[in-house]
Amino acid sequence: MTGTAQCPGGSRQLGRPRDPKLDAAILDATLRVLADGGYTALTMEAVAALAGVGKATIYRRFPGKEQLVVEAVASLGEPPEPVRGAGVRDELVALLEAIRRKSDSSLAGKIFPRLLSAGADNPELMRRYREQVLDPRRARFVAVLQRGVDERLLRADLDLGYAVDLLVGPMAYRNLIRNDPRPGPELAARIVDDILLALAPRPAHHLLEQS
Amino acid sequence: MTGTAQCPGGSRQLGRPRDPKLDAAILDATLRVLADGGYTALTMEAVAALAGVGKATIYRRFPGKEQLVVEAVASLGEPPEPVRGAGVRDELVALLEAIRRKSDSSLAGKIFPRLLSAGADNPELMRRYREQVLDPRRARFVAVLQRGVDERLLRADLDLGYAVDLLVGPMAYRNLIRNDPRPGPELAARIVDDILLALAPRPAHHLLEQS
DNA sequence: GCATATCAATACGTTTGCGTCTCGGATCGT
């Protein structure tokens, strides 16, 4: 899965096998180097040194720097992050607050802004990151929001994807772009309460007479 | 302003003066190269070639690549962008829609995601960009929102900065991060209508019994 | 007219980093 299968057919598993732990060590080192320094500051020498392996060991598994980063980003996957809040509102707050906390503490949070520019030149990189990291987290929001619709807390015809944008957008904006000063832990509840109010199941009378 | 004044006192304006048009040509070429390729793909040779000047002409004005990019980004400034919409709601829609359109057409829009990662390593760069480009646009939102408060369309105790985040956040999020597929021109009105609904001056009964 | 500073073009030294290769040693199957 990670590297290239090198058995051409006849001679299978000849000689010393690859150490599986090194795959994880290389990918982890790649993420750490990527977190501080970004894609261009990431050098194969730095990854090799941090992982405690030789460069040849990396090139034996990955064709080059680009594929290494792509695989490393994809390996981020989805953390468990079990939100067992009681109600829809509190679960949304917990999910949003997780974004705020993770954005400057976790590896994924530090890597995120780097990928925004690297992804512009490397669509494959951005796609993998979106599928492996962003989409699973997004699905969590959608699931909770769906419960909100079922409980008549949200409009029945609500576009759930759009609702996620309304919630995550301001939080991501504050953390990525307008991150001075950094938002406090009260921001999540503030956003959720306001957005829930906007998406509450009330007659949309303001749409009938749009100015 | 742009380069370094080189007259130490005695000999003033001796020899051929610098061509002022070249300053603008260099900065403009820097922005164009920065727009496609990003900070690291930006080479002095490329800037010189695109501006039609020699490298020495650039180094005569800017100490190095870093300062060149900082000055170029700061030179973006604020476009006029006169929004003369009739009401508060329509002006907000126009401002938000401008963000969406600019994010993939204008120079500033293309440069923005590049700066997010470059700014992580270069705080000065991000600070100048924020002051010169982001803050002026933000002030426009605040001005319109203040009118909304005056017209009793928004809560009297509204945090205007937070309100801007609620509006700009989802739009920026859709354009920068979740830009597949790209949002359509109807998104701006959708966001504004929903956020205005959330921030309308109604008794905040849901805050009294939080949980 | 002459010194001085600018101009475009370009050669130059230096640094950096990718990807390959070599080396001695370690670890597997047979």
Add this chain to the structure above:
DNA sequence: ACGATCCGAGACGCAAACGTATTGATATGC
């Protein structure tokens, strides 16, 4: 035991790009 493959360490060739220096031409002040 033996060959094959992996391992860490690092030398190597190569290319890219920064910043400087040079060259011949051009423009300005005195």
